Amino acid sequence: MAGFGALALLVAATPRQATANAGDLSSPDFAASAPLTYSHDAGGGAYNDGSAGRALDTVESLEGSDLGCSDTVSFLTHLGVVAEPTDQNQTVELVFRFTAQTTGQNAATFVDVLRTQINYGLVENGDGGSGTNPGVGVFGLDAAISDDRQTILGGDTGSGGSQVKTANGSRTRAPSRCSTCS
Numbered sequence: 445m446a447g448f449g450a451l452a453l454l455v456a457a458t459p460r461q462a463t464a465n466a467g468d469l470s471s472p473d474f475a476a477s478a479p480l481t482y483s484h485d486a487g488g489g490a491y492n493d494g495s496a497g498r499a500l501d502t503v504e505s506l507e508g509s510d511l512g513c514s515d516t517v518s519f520l521t522h523l524g525v526v527a528e529p530t531d532q533n534q535t536v537e538l539v540f541r542f543t544a545q546t547t548g549q550n551a552a553t554f555v556d557v558l559r560t561q562i563n564y565g566l567v568e569n570g571d572g573g574s575g576t577n578p579g580v581g582v583f584g585l586d587a588a589i590s591d592d593r594q595t596i597l598g599g600d601t602g603s604g605g606s607q608v609k610t611a612n613g614s615r616t617r618a619p620s621r622c623s624t625c626s
Contacts (some may be wrong), residue, residue, distance in 0.1 A: 470524035470529075471540060475502035477518035479510035481569035481579050487516035487558065488568035491588035493575065496521060500577055514560065522588055532592075562607075563589055566569070567599045572596060 477489025479502060480499040495501045498510065511517065521538065563570070563586035570584035571577055573596035578584060585596055593605025 468526050468529040468534065469536065473539075475504055475520055476506050477501075477520055478503055478569070478577075479506065479517075481577060482581060483568065484512065484515035484517070484569075488516040489518045489520060490563055490567050490570040491520045491522050491584035492569070492571045492577065493587060495577070499579065514524040520563075525591075562605065564594050564605060583601075609622060 451512065454495075473494060474498075475491075475494070477487075478496075478498055478500050481490075482488030482499070490501065492501045496503060498507070506517065523538075537542045544589040565585075566583040567586050568581070568583055569577055569579060572584035573587045575587075583598065585594065587596055589594070591605055593603060
C-alpha cells in the first residue's frame with residue numbers, strides 16, 4: 445500500500461438555485477467525513493454539528509495516514525435552511541467537480557462516485573444530537589438533519605423529506621472510492 449501526504453481536493457461546489465429563494469439558504473459547507481469515524485470499506489459518517497477533527501465530524505483535508513488502497517472516502521455537504529422559508533418546497537442544484545491533485549505525493553486518485561444520499565435514518569457516527577461522536581461501528585441519527593421527514597426528537601418517519609438526483613436524473617446513494625495504490 446502506497447502512502448501519500450495531505451490531500452487537498454480541488455472541489456467546485458456551485459449552488460444553482462433552480463426554484464429556491466437564495467435568502468432561505470446558507471452557503472453549502474463541503475467537507476470529508478472525519479476519517480476515524482466510519483468504515484472505509486462501506487463509507488459513511490455524519491455531519492452532526494460539523495465539528496472539525498479526525499475523530500469528530502468532518503475534516504477539510506484528508507491525510508494519507510488515514511487512508512489505504514481502495515478505501516471508500518465519504519464527503520458531506522451541509523446546506524442550512526432558515527426556520528421559516530418563503531416556500532416549503534424549493535429546489536437547489538449543487539454541481540460538484542472533483543480533481544485529485546494532492547498536496548503530497550501523486551499516488552492518490554479518486555476512481556468513482558459510488559452513490560449520493562441524504563443521511564436519513566441511522567448512520568455511522570450519528571450522534572443523535574448528543575454532541576458526543578460515537579465513532580466507527582456505532583449508528584445514530586445525524587444531528588444535522590432536521591426537516592419534515594427527520595428530527596432528533598421525532599426520529600426518521602420514513603416519509604417526506606428531501607431527494608437527491610444525480611446529473612443524469614437517476615437517484616443513487618454514494619461516497620467516493622479513493623485509490624492510493626501505485
